[in-house]
Amino acid sequence: MIASIVVAATVGDVMIASAMRQIGDLDEIKAESGLLGAIRAVVTNTRFFFGVAAMAVSFFSLLFALSHADLSLVAPASASLTVVTNTLAGKLFLKENVDKRRWLAALCVCVGVVLLAR
């Protein structure tokens, strides 16, 4: 159950990040075409909609998991694992420069979220 939350959230985040990278700097688009132009650029991108669909799957997976397990288990487990999988997916699929600094940050967030939930 937690795996489905984590996988769907990661797919959603990566698809949305990929869509935004494809669209380009929204500040520049807003400067050229205004706010409506920026909104049009986002809502006409196919990857963006796949990303939002994946986020919706993650949300409903969370609701399903919460109907069977405690929030105190589901929330920190899914949040901390999602940080790690997002970092890995960012390196593998988005070809981001994930250096030691970012890995250390991901580890700190992962442990920090678990500690916050206690």
Add this chain to the structure above:
Amino acid sequence: MTFRRYLVLGFVSVSAPLGDTFLDVGMKNIGPVSLAHFTTLFHAVCTPWVASGIVLLIAFFASYLTALSWADLTFVLPATSFGNVIVALLARFWRHEQISLSRWAGIFLITAAVGFVTRGPSYTEHEKPVAVLDIEKVCQ
């Protein structure tokens, strides 16, 4: 990274937990909603706290998308995770809840993570595909 972009990242960190808190306050004011009267939820959306919460969450998503258009996902992630710190601080100073030592340790770790990431580059430049460069040469 400009000062304005740091402000956007800061807004990403703050707006989601604030929006959730406003939703929480609004729904607590309304009280438990039963399935027999689920239309109460539609009225709830029109109450000030819930409406403000929805506006904040929409603003969070818009600023999150804006941040992803000029920064890497792995750069923006700690900023979204910082929202957990905001929730804990709101719980302490608004709801007057006690924060244990382990939660303070969690706050410190997430804050440190944001600090690590913001000291590095925010965006990974990728080379344009060769086919695009060829088309540009032909059009010149």
